[in-house]
Amino acid sequence: MMKTTKKKTSYQAPALEKGLDILEYLSAQPKPRTQLEIAQALGRNPSELYRMLACLEERGYIAKGESGNGYRMTLRLFDLGHRQHTATTLRKAAHIAMEGLAEEIGQACHLTFQHGTSLIVMMERMPARKVCLSIGEGSVFPISQTASGKVLLSRLPEEIAFQTLEDDPEYARLSKAAGKRICDDISEARKNGFLAQESQLTEGTTDIAVPIGIDGSGTSAVLAISYLSIGPQADRLRQTYLKAALLCAEEINRNLGVIR
Template sequence: MNSESPKYNAPALDKGLDILEYLSEEGVPLSQAEIAQGINRTPSEIYRMLVCLEERGYVIRESNAGKYRLSLKMYSLSHRHTPFDELKRVAQYPMQALSEITRQSCHLSIMNDNKLLVIYQTRSPSAVSLSIEEGTHFPLSMTTSGRVILSMFPEEEAISILSKDEYYKNWDQERQNTLIETINEIGKLGYRSAKSKLTGGVTDIAVPIGLRGTDLKAVLAVSLFSSNLEDSINLDVILGELKKAQKIINELIGAV
């Protein structure tokens, strides 16, 4: 329980949350008296709240001993929307701004089943541009975004992930070591710009989104025709705008 006085009092809500949190901490069925004692309340104080929580399906009262335990409802609610759903939601505006300023499409990717998965893109306002369709999978080892997301993992874990990559596992030791060195360098620089190994004439520029050591890892990238980059678009400008969008998205998901 929070020892600081709340700015606004909601006694019934406080009691309900105290009950849920205490049952979660204890992890075993508890009687009304045991719950009351654990949250410094009297049994009569929490009776109506327990009845309400039971009726709403948040707690279950066992028929034999009459003790209460948490149901799976909280788990179900928390998994209706994954962290990546929230990431997509908050990334929409910064990505739209990025596309409008750079006149290029941009896309957001995560790792799924040891591959890179594009989960969202915003199209360029220009008449001609590259499009990376949502739902497309790419090999981690062969993509700029894949290498950037691998840079967010400890080296041993990145190698373990790559051991399942269809390309990497067939490479000789020297080529595998070169890729690991590249990934480590990305981790130090905080971005990657390189010509696509899958599509000729395309350059990818990517930055990481999220935090190391958490499950929320993603990559924001701009893919464009290499000729455009050489002729009319400055790499530093695109990278600068990518980092601005990266900062905004990270702030919105609390990854700062």
Template sequence: MSVNKYKAPALEKGLAIIEYLALQPTAQSQSEIAIGLDKSPNEIYRMLASLESRGYIQRDTISSKYSLTLKLYYLSHRHSLVEKLRSAALQPMRQTSAIIQQPCHLSVLFNDKVLVVAYSKSPRPIAVMIEEGNLYNMMTTASGKTLLSFLEDNNREQILHQDSSYQKLSKTQKRDFQKELININKQGYTEMPSSYAQGIIDFSVPIGDTTSGITACLTVSKLLTLEDENQPSHEEIIQKLLACKKEIEGNLGLASLPKI
């Protein structure tokens, strides 16, 4: 067996904790992890705190036991997932933009933000431009609310628990926000005025679901102009978005997956 000449004790300790937790069927306490690694609890305390702050592990608020998050899985699949989404979505998005005369953008959740991963421009001379790679607030945007509304309850609660703006809300405001997400989920789409600028209406539909491992959303930001009388109605935009969603999911191979 080869000997590593360039040891990094802190890194090795962190990796050992991650590997140990990955092999455990249930969450582990600090003492249990220490025993499993043949360390003292004090030796691993700072590393546990660091891994938790970086999002690799999570601590249960009741039992204080640790378990892995999905961050490692997300990091290992992030680039391939984005490219897969873009490949499946760009052509249907361009066709939809041409029909409804409005731009479309595709987004995913990235930590506590909405990350734009694809954009198709409008054929009209004046339209809303959404840059790929931009990050937006998940609580105040149509894309963010759509993504949150279609997450599993425990995943959504975990994300909101870590969001500072959500934690600043009163109990009533939190309850109202949760009701809004429930309504979006039942309705199947979001329609709301833009939180970033006046004169813009956002429409958003989900792409995929948590069971498929792909969760994204397709959004149209319609700029209200004096020529709106000759443009598709809001209902027509939503129907075209839903049709585009169906085509994208078909390209991703999700249409044939059984619903769980």
């Protein structure tokens, strides 16, 4: 039986909850599931799911498998989710959270996304009455040369990430050793779920990059902080800023409806 943790609310909508349970279950299945299998997984009687399955199939959210035995998810939900412009969705979800982050740490923070072999700064938020490093909205960087780019590559399937690197002119110019260091950074980001390192582009600067959104979709982006890190408190600041960035990323993900 599938175990789910549900947040209790003041209002109950049994039919809606039943439909969502079905969709959430099928979304995690590698092959079609029969009415009986779905009922057993959800801890329900097969007969009480009949009308719900028929409704979901009629509306195009699920479909019969190729053999006609069992149900699978369609791309209907994916299509609905992409009817809003993804950049607008990201900006709305991140705006307030990033303003809070900038004020909390006294540093600028920015949101970046991938475009081919480039990294583009979609949005930046600055703290009030502070002197800090600004990247600038609309700035473009080679994807292999930044912590944000490496984090984005770490969220891709390995073969796609490798091909993206191969297509990057900046990466092609590197020595074999330098190229390996970038691949090692990507592996580290894939393992840890973030990357914090000295900038390859600006001396005396540290970059912290944390992924947000849904991997492989238009809502996949990176929240980043770039700051001057010269001085005896460099290690303490890195830990403080990283913790704040991770919490901010969680807030943005909640605003996007992403559950990790």
